Amino acid sequence: MSAAAPPQAPPIPAVDEARVRLVLRVLTAAAFVVILNETLMLNALPPLMDAFDITASTGQWLTTGFMLTMAIVIPMTGWLLQRLSLRAAFLLAMSVFLTGTAIATIAPTFEVLLLGRVVQASGTAVMMPLLMTTIMTLVPKERRGRVMGNLTLAISVAPAMGPPVSGLILELGSWRWIFGLVLPIAVLMLVAGGRLLRGAEPGRSARLDVLSALLTALGFGGLVYGLSAFGEGAAGPVGPGWALGVGIASLALFVWRQLVLQRREDGSVFLDLRTLKVTRYLVPFALMCLAFMALIGAMLLLPLVFQEVRGFGTLASGLMLMPGGLAMGLLGPTVGRWYDKVGPRPLVIPGGVGLVASMSGMALLVQDAPWFVLVALHVGISLSLALLFTPCFTAGLGALPQKLYSHGSALLGTGQQVAAAAGTALVVTVMETRALQLMDEGIAETSATAGGVATGMLVGTGIAVGVLLLALGVRAPKDGDAPEGALEPQDKHGAYPEPVA
Numbered sequence: 001m002s003a004a005a006p007p008q009a010p011p012i013p014a015v016d017e018a019r020v021r022l023v024l025r026v027l028t029a030a031a032f033v034v035i036l037n038e039t040l041m042l043n044a045l046p047p048l049m050d051a052f053d054i055t056a057s058t059g060q061w062l063t064t065g066f067m068l069t070m071a072i073v074i075p076m077t078g079w080l081l082q083r084l085s086l087r088a089a090f091l092l093a094m095s096v097f098l099t100g101t102a103i104a105t106i107a108p109t110f111e112v113l114l115l116g117r118v119v120q121a122s123g124t125a126v127m128m129p130l131l132m133t134t135i136m137t138l139v140p141k142e143r144r145g146r147v148m149g150n151l152t153l154a155i156s157v158a159p160a161m162g163p164p165v166s167g168l169i170l171e172l173g174s175w176r177w178i179f180g181l182v183l184p185i186a187v188l189m190l191v192a193g194g195r196l197l198r199g200a201e202p203g204r205s206a207r208l209d210v211l212s213a214l215l216t217a218l219g220f221g222g223l224v225y226g227l228s229a230f231g232e233g234a235a236g237p238v239g240p241g242w243a244l245g246v247g248i249a250s251l252a253l254f255v256w257r258q259l260v261l262q263r264r265e266d267g268s269v270f271l272d273l274r275t276l277k278v279t280r281y282l283v284p285f286a287l288m289c290l291a292f293m294a295l296i297g298a299m300l301l302l303p304l305v306f307q308e309v310r311g312f313g314t315l316a317s318g319l320m321l322m323p324g325g326l327a328m329g330l331l332g333p334t335v336g337r338w339y340d341k342v343g344p345r346p347l348v349i350p351g352g353v354g355l356v357a358s359m360s361g362m363a364l365l366v367q368d369a370p371w372f373v374l375v376a377l378h379v380g381i382s383l384s385l386a387l388l389f390t391p392c393f394t395a396g397l398g399a400l401p402q403k404l405y406s407h408g409s410a411l412l413g414t415g416q417q418v419a420a421a422a423g424t425a426l427v428v429t430v431m432e433t434r435a436l437q438l439m440d441e442g443i444a445e446t447s448a449t450a451g452g453v454a455t456g457m458l459v460g461t462g463i464a465v466g467v468l469l470l471a472l473g474v475r476a477p478k479d480g481d482a483p484e485g486a487l488e489p490q491d492k493h494g495a496y497p498e499p500v501a
Helices: 014-036 045-052 061-083 086-105 110-138 141-172 176-180 182-196 210-232 240-264 273-277 279-309 314-342 345-365 371-398 402-440 445-471
Strands: none
Touching: 014 086, 014 110, 014 141, 014 182, 045 110, 061 110, 061 210, 061 402, 086 110, 086 176, 086 182, 110 141, 110 371, 110 402, 141 176, 141 314, 141 371, 176 182, 210 240, 210 402, 240 273, 273 279, 273 402, 279 314, 279 345, 279 371, 279 402, 279 445, 314 345, 314 371, 345 371, 345 445, 371 402, 402 445
């Protein structure tokens, strides 16, 4: 049972509220920069194949390796954000990301470039859980929706902007500029965040459980690698079936290990799975994973239609995906304000309905509709996801006690990476299987590809139906689920405390 609630703290002075807003803007901008890099390589594969004399399956590891590293590192952030102060965690994340970007910029060989991407991903993996934990710690309940709406700019617009941004850069110069232009921006974010985040409270001492770290690397890493290899048809040192088997077995041992550590109550738990016992967190978590699968499926299949079926170039196809990403980002803050007024259900249910309608329309019209109709349907998918993401982030994390914020954030990030790999494997396998069947029946390759994409979109519609069913179960956090209210500054300089474990 929880103890009696402490007396309500006096209102935070306006100057302190302004400082909180500035801190969150810097963190959101930094998150946008690092997340943008996850999809920047999608359009850069052909010039990299020429520059390093590699095959497409080898070059694809620049994206697969990034996603694989994210899946391995994100579960560790639950422990890391307890151990480090907010400022130290931010400086670590941005410094690692900056180092990886510098390595990639000057990479003389493909292996060095891949190393740079892995280092980049290690910094990116810390940033999103750090930002979500900071929001839940510093922002009072009545304003969380609005702030989480701004976070949509980082989690949705950044991946959508990756292909068109890289396409534009490649039109104007070398692939090295993809990283070279990011370098000064990352330096600026590092300096600004280091100056603003002056919290004096250190993180709590927390012992690293080495066995948990090993099991999470084998478990989530094996799962993402296996699913990605199935989806991409990539040849690697380990077959996808073996990787999935090792991943599933390791995850089972990982869950057992966390249950053992939770009973000790000594702070050694690596990723606290008690978050999944909170139904008001579990339902939004599951919904977010399925919604992310739908997003990745649309982002993966639409460029194939525009380029392989309609004959557009990489830059044009990237620009056609931009309206959807911008629409999602621009609607995010508005959805956040609506959430603060009406709660999650009036938003997520229409979002689920819109997602089913847009995905089914895409499946029915993708072969014959004009390109602008497909762009409009992609905007519909994006707007529907905007109605889902912000309420689910806010309601799910808001249902947790404060000591579980970092673990809940880490689990959300990990779930998204696994969902991305699973979505990629599912839609690519379905699309290729159907396209081969149609070609065996004598249908031309272009038409067969269009038919395969339509079948993949039909699978996406099924995922959207699951999202809608879960949306019916989303509930607002109950009073007393988690400590509310922003924390007071610690000193006369306006320094803010760190996320409390």
